[in-house]
Amino acid sequence: MRVLGVDPGLTRCGVGVVEGVAGRPLTMLGVGVVRTPADAELGLRLVAVERGMEEWLDEYRPEVVAVERVFSQHNVSTVMGTAQASAVAMLCAARRGLPVALHTPSEVKAAVTGTGRADKAQVGSMVTRLLRLSAPPKPADAADALALAICHIWRAPAQNRLQQAVAQHASAVKGRPS
Amino acid sequence: MRVLGVDPGLTRCGVGVVEGVAGRPLTMLGVGVVRTPADAELGLRLVAVERGMEEWLDEYRPEVVAVERVFSQHNVSTVMGTAQASAVAMLCAARRGLPVALHTPSEVKAAVTGTGRADKAQVGSMVTRLLRLSAPPKPADAADALALAICHIWRAPAQNRLQQAVAQHASAVKGRPS
Numbered sequence: 105m106r107v108l109g110v111d112p113g114l115t116r117c118g119v120g121v122v123e124g125v126a127g128r129p130l131t132m133l134g135v136g137v138v139r140t141p142a143d144a145e146l147g148l149r150l151v152a153v154e155r156g157m158e159e160w161l162d163e164y165r166p167e168v169v170a171v172e173r174v175f176s177q178h179n180v181s182t183v184m185g186t187a188q189a190s191a192v193a194m195l196c197a198a199r200r201g202l203p204v205a206l207h208t209p210s211e212v213k214a215a216v217t218g219t220g221r222a223d224k225a226q227v228g229s230m231v232t233r234l235l236r237l238s239a240p241p242k243p244a245d246a247a248d249a250l251a252l253a254i255c256h257i258w259r260a261p262a263q264n265r266l267q268q269a270v271a272q273h274a275s276a277v278k279g280r281p282s
Numbered sequence: 283m284r285v286l287g288v289d290p291g292l293t294r295c296g297v298g299v300v301e302g303v304a305g306r307p308l309t310m311l312g313v314g315v316v317r318t319p320a321d322a323e324l325g326l327r328l329v330a331v332e333r334g335m336e337e338w339l340d341e342y343r344p345e346v347v348a349v350e351r352v353f354s355q356h357n358v359s360t361v362m363g364t365a366q367a368s369a370v371a372m373l374c375a376a377r378r379g380l381p382v383a384l385h386t387p388s389e390v391k392a393a394v395t396g397t398g399r400a401d402k403a404q405v406g407s408m409v410t411r412l413l414r415l416s417a418p419p420k421p422a423d424a425a426d427a428l429a430l431a432i433c434h435i436w437r438a439p440a441q442n443r444l445q446q447a448v449a450q451h452a453s454a455v456k457g458r459p460s
Contacts, residue, residue: 146384150369154377171418174362184352187362188369191328195370198325199332208323
């Protein structure tokens with residue numbers, strides 16, 4: 105499975121591509137940041153995020169895009185920009201027919217470090233180890249994007265089993281004589 | 283000046299096109315709502331908002347797009363969807379090189395009714411009167427989109443004068459011998 109992880113943001117949108125399956129060593133294919141100038145008009149910044157996302161999707165052809173789920177309670181000053189950048193990332197993926205998966209920050213931290221309350225440094229060091237990199241990816245947004253992709257690869261089997269169970273239950277209920 | 287007003291939302295995104303200049307009677311060219319199914323995946327809903335916006339932009343060719351400014355303090359339960367729908371609307375406009383103007387809900391209410399604390403019914407009835415319609419546009423999101431367009435037409439001259447003054451001041455400062 106090849107996953108593009110996106111840590112959404114208007115100033116820095118982290119992107120990272122990871123390939124692999126749960127239970128096997130993972131491979132990083134690319135990592136980087138899509139940046140937009142803070143003094144540009146909002147609409148133009150969103151166009152720049154779109155262009156950057158399209159380049160990453162064109163170059164790496166992921167099968168899934170995993171985006172951090174944005175909460176309104178969190179970081180009130182930047183949350184609007186984060187929500188808007190994440191909308192553009194989801195739009196670009198869905199327009200190509202790619203599935204979009206959302207994971208919360210604590211799900212990502214828990215998947216990668218074992219605790220939902222890990223700090224940036226812990227996430228960076230686990231990402232470095234799991235992908236056998238020589239140094240933690242910089243900036244933190246890039247490392248977070250890789251962590252999102254890893255989280256998705258590891259959670260996907262469980263999510264798929266859950267979806268199958270729900271679908272089977274639904275069809276079983278439907279099939280019952282009323 | 284032809285303005286497309288957008289009252290952003292994922293379930294109902296109000297759109298309205300108004301033509302005219304400040305101080306003269308205004309004309310409504312079109313009004314409606316872009317809807318997306320609440321049970322669809324978020325990425326696909328954003329694709330549906332994009333498609334709807336593109337249709338309105340293609341059909342009415344506005345010179346400006348006026349979008350309601352979304353605040354994170356406001357309506358916490360729906361604010362993420364509103365921010366994401368507004369991002370798609372701004373993206374569609376900016377991608378065509380159209381200027382995007384943001385107005386707050388209280389600016390819109392004050393422009394149209396004279397008070398920033400007007401309710402939906404007051405806004406709807408003033409929009410009906412100002413555009414000489416036979417009945418208030420339904421749903422309220424559609425009326426709000428028209429109110430945004432009206433607000434933009436009426437505020438634009440002041441905003442332009444302000445921008446010109448700032449630009450003149452900046453060039454005067456620049457031109458001074460140091």
